[in-house]
Amino acid sequence: AQSVTQLDSQVPVFEEAPVELRCNYSSSVSVYLFWYVQYPNQGLQLLLKYLSGSTLVKGINGFEAEFNKSQTSFHLRKPSVHISDTAEYFCAVIFRSGNTPLVFGKGTRLSVIA
């Protein structure tokens, strides 16, 4: 079955510390991979995406993610977080078979502690 799994529902981290938010997927077809951020009572903002090419993808706000095909993972990282990074982060996948929509993981709540 095709699915997206975010392994951590909540991640607390101190300000200026590094963070990694984990995402794994299961698919029998090729995929496109995305990370979105959602601030309280707001819509989604695209952080970064992997379509093809280099497996290390850099996004906005200092975030990056690495596509690992053998481990079917697309973990999001930031070397030093800020209070303003506190938000909900969603990993999402497009399964490349037909005109399929984005499928979202359950989300990870990142809480940055001063």
Next chain:
Amino acid sequence: GAVVSQHPSWVICKSGTSVKIECRSLDFQATTMFWYRQFPKQSLMLMATSNEGSKATYEQGVEKDKFLINHASLTLSTLTVTSAHPEDSSFYICSARSGTSGGSYNEQFFGPGTRLTVL
């Protein structure tokens, strides 16, 4: 990137009434539009997919007679929640995509969401 708007951004209605939410692609033609629903502190769940001029395809468990979707033009899709009840209270997010798949990637753009509260 392309812009998708939603209207209204929030709405409060009485139980039993119907509510219409509009989703517009402002600077591109959206061949396909998607409607998602998000409960508090939960993920986005796909409700339905609509292609311009065609009937919407609903996900399993979504009542098509309750959540009416119309995609009459390449820039407008509407979601009507009919006879709304408190359990329909949620955050509804639309998304629009231009073109078709065919092996190439067409980005999916998101609206800002509509907060529906049914009293």
